[in-house]
Amino acid sequence: SYYGDGDSAMDDTSYDRLRIAVLAWEEAHPAEVSPDSPTGLVADGVAPTGDIAHTTRLLSLDNVFDAAGLVAWGASVERRLGRAPAGGFTVEPKIDGAAVAARYRDGRLVQVVTRGDGRHGEDVSHVIGQIDGLPEQLSDAVTVEVRGEVAFTQEQFETANEVRAAHGAPVFVNPRNGTAGTLRAKGRPYRLRMTFWAYGVVELDGVPFLPAGATHAEALAAAAAVGVQTTAASPAGLLVVPDLAAAQAQADAVAAMRTELPVGIDGLVVKLNDTAEQEAAGLGSRFPYWAIAVKLPAIERQTILEDVVWEVGRTGVLAPTALLTAVEIDGSTVTRATLHNPADIRRRDLHIGDTVTVYKAGDIIPRVQAAVVPLRPAGAVPVPLPDACPRCGGEISTAQERWRCAKGTACALPALIEYAAGREMLDIDGLGRTYVAALVESGDVRDVADLFTLTVEQLTAASGSAKRGAKLAEQIAAAKERPLNRVFCALGVLGTGRSMSRRIARHFGTMDAIRQADATEMQDVEGIGPEKAPVV
Template sequence: MSDDRTTDGTATAPIVDPARALPHTSRDDYEAAVAQARRAAAAYYAGEQSIDDADYDALYARITASEREHPAWRVADSPTAVVGTPGGDIEHSTPMLSIGNVFNSEGLHDWAAKLDKALGHPATSYSVEPKIDGLAIAARYAEGRLVLIATRGDGHTGEDVTSQARLVAGLPARLSAPVTIEVRGEVYMTDADFAKGCDLRLAHGEPVFANPRSAAAGSLRAQRVYDVPLSFMAYAAHGLPDEHAHSHSASIAYLGTLGVATTAQSSAGLTVCTDIDEVTAAVAALGARRGELGFGIDGVVVKADLTADQAKAGFSTRAPRWGTAYKFPADTRTTKLLRIDVQVGRTGVITPVAVLEPVQVGGVVVTSATLHNFTDLERRDVRAGDTVHVRRAGDVIPEITGAVHEARPVDAEPYSPPVQCPRCGGDIDRGNLRWRCARGRACGEKATLLYYTSRDAMDIEGLGEKILDALLATGHITDAADLYALDVPTLAAMDRLGTVSATNLVGSIAATKARPLSRVLTGLGIRMTGRTLSRRIARHFGTMDAILAATPAEWEQVDGIGSERAAVIIAELAEVAPLIAKLAGHGVNMTEPTGPAVNAAPDSAAGSGLPLRRPDGTPMTVVVTGSVPGLTRNQGNEAVEELGGKSSGSVSAKTDFVVVGDGAGSKATKAADLGLPILDADKFAQLLTAHRTGDHDTATTILHTVARVTQPAA
């Protein structure tokens, strides 16, 4: 295994590029690695996963390096010579070959240079589409009727899975035209269908699936009394009419008209590029959206788009020269679950958390992951000591998707959930999937108060944790509103607080009464909201009265709030309504200075004149990374919205521009990779000042230094 480790023992990402892998030191080690790879492949096609994708890729890379260094070692069943698993009874019309891999933009440019050399000229165009994380199949249609479906198998012959695959979504029983063709593509599970499939398995007394990829492979080849939801996406076809076969993109478009689901129709889409620099940008853009697609991809497939270019470039012994796969870092890894902790949130929600042996997932070292809720934990039968699958797609919080039950230690005990609240010892309300202390917010009064007084919320200077502990212990306060009833004599009588400090603290507390409504909402800690959404809510409704009176339908008009989130927020607001009234009674501000104009409808003139509004009235999406002079991180995001924009915490192809200041990290790098416009933090601070002082000329001049910001988003 080529799993590197840092000096402190933390696991890093395995090496998956064969060019960087070290060969085995002995033939026995090489043959053992081949045997392990074949076992892993067999387990995968049976619906299990003995090692994770990154470790398999690393294993494959080292086998490749060994065969390059010692050609005489190569065995007939090496994974470099055999595609997939042993074949079946169905002979493929043409071999179903695998595709080569690259791992960075340098590798992509090297592949393009080799393609240009094979063609004798630069490729005319390229197609860029998602590499679906599923099981490759070939589906044959005779006069428009589906007659046979076979797995890839060893690339030359595959298994007949026609009966199991007839209900796969996206693979119609009849095409819209009576053509005789063979369609090739991937059978996979969407994220939503993976959850449904796990529930079906449990209902029939079987363990949940390890992950969507192995679930799709196993379900397609298994004979069961129930149907697991599966989907199909085409990436190629043979036998198409000539007028639809002059390019890959045209072939895929024609398949879509026949009723077959294709990569072009998916949320990932298919992009045609004119040069390799455009390809690199398209690959980066798709990688940035990886966690938002609703299904798993492990890379991007790049092909010479024109059929004539493909024919001229030809094939090597194992893969086409005209195509390659840009592999992403694995978003699912396996590691050891050290223990299961329980955390209690400030609103009383009780959650199990997995403490993990450090592992790198998607380029980030992960040491803990969510287990969602206790019902899900029991359903997946995850135990301390297990080898578990850890998933992190895009910017999603790491989660445990399942355990490798075959590798479970014999002494691993089933997890026992808490019978009392771990924080206060009170009863637990188990009425919902997310358990909660029966005392609700009262259980976490200290955590709630700390959050209310924090810099990102009401920012009460001089009120630290020790003073809060003393105030709670003496009964001077029970909630945030009680802070505004404190006086100098009461505080001065406490330990470590004299008259001067007490006077300053009372003044600091009083000053927060003028904070905007968005800060108050943030401080209340409403579930399923945060700083950004609290600002959005405050600017949408304008006043607390309007917020409390809003109907579910009105809540769903707020960007980022759907029906489920609206229901939770409404219930939370009802719960804290007495506290809100108490705060208002102490004179705490309940209005947003900018009012609802910032989130007015695009055709409204209410948002006109704001620098970060497009001509049609829609807000630009802006990411702030690093420090902005004179502003905290939260104030930088608030400034974006004050200027009429939409603040985002993640960089994607839909971002209009990125504000980059001192200390900027990966977001600035991703912005550069995507070719996004960048605005220096100093200029952003000048833009804010110009807007506040009404200096529209300066604001316009600054914005003109940022390309594309005045254009509608794609």
């Protein structure tokens, strides 16, 4: 279905695992392999096959998943060549989009063809004019076919989803699925911009384009010289390296900056740079032997949106969090993900029970991208939005995109004061929930520190009795004498828990010294770095 309307029912990791399992089974049971098994076909035989014959086969790439896999590929290349390659390797990003062949005749872009089954593809020339990097007219009247990847950049993807939402069309699940769908969709009432990066050049109609013996890097440079964007112009660039150790180092470097790239990549492609060596290494039925994709770990997977919980922050902002069926992404187990605000939840049309795509990479907090609508269970309801503050039960202000408790910081205050007055902290005997609520309600207490300046009159008003007011005033006076670490901890300073409060108290000795400390002095405390110090 990914190759159909662009929405896949399975994420890449699940697909790859199933595929590897099928391959292993076929290898163990060669006699039982179905004659129409798709494992020997380009794109596993599921891509729609058009009727446009490719100039030469447009193959996909074999994958490796780690450094050992790349070394093993290097050994296989040496076996095929009968020696180590002499012309070096290129390393370029594997843009996460859809492969196309674009044909230029006399400098004019005349046809764009999808990969299809590698021998025949679909004519998608209707996209001519809406792809950056694939100009309708080249600077020279050359005849040539360029091959590469079409994708939405992150920015184009966001614009595309805004346009689709405005037309009442479902938003794309991710940039790649959006690309596949957009290439195939003819006659949409709107046009969406995409971007092209060439990774190959093929002679068309027998017209020479490249000088004899041009390397892969030189071929891309020739395409760039007439106006086609190539992977060399991508943010990850194209690097020529002498050996696979250097190729692996480049792959690691690009992987590290992956989340900052303006377009999604799902790996790096390593190729023999010398075209004579490419020919000597040869082609398999699905893959060329002279190139390999080093896949990066998945940073997007599908799982089930089980529920949405709402937490109220210190300032009263309501933050929705998605509770997910546990899923492994980029080396960690994800069970919760950020949802931004109610408008965003509605824009993404999320329902409880939906299969959703979840994105996580490096230190980024996991986020829910979109629902896979075709997999929505019958009777699923849209994510319910709260009609009262989940903490205090009070009114919600919906004036801004991020909803807030109408009480703002006062919403969290009673809980903070109760915590501070508790036995482990200030131990203010008699200052229970009711009196705290009254003090917050009257405005006499706006933060924990206000407790220490309360008058007997204010405490009398809050407790409704002069006797109780006097008793509370006594208790509060005694609370000032509690150990410094407990008093400091009770203040609820952002980023300081109990053990940090102990270290701060030990380091400075008095409340006055703590108050006078600037960010530089604060860094002398163990565990407080340059980021935390100014906050404290």
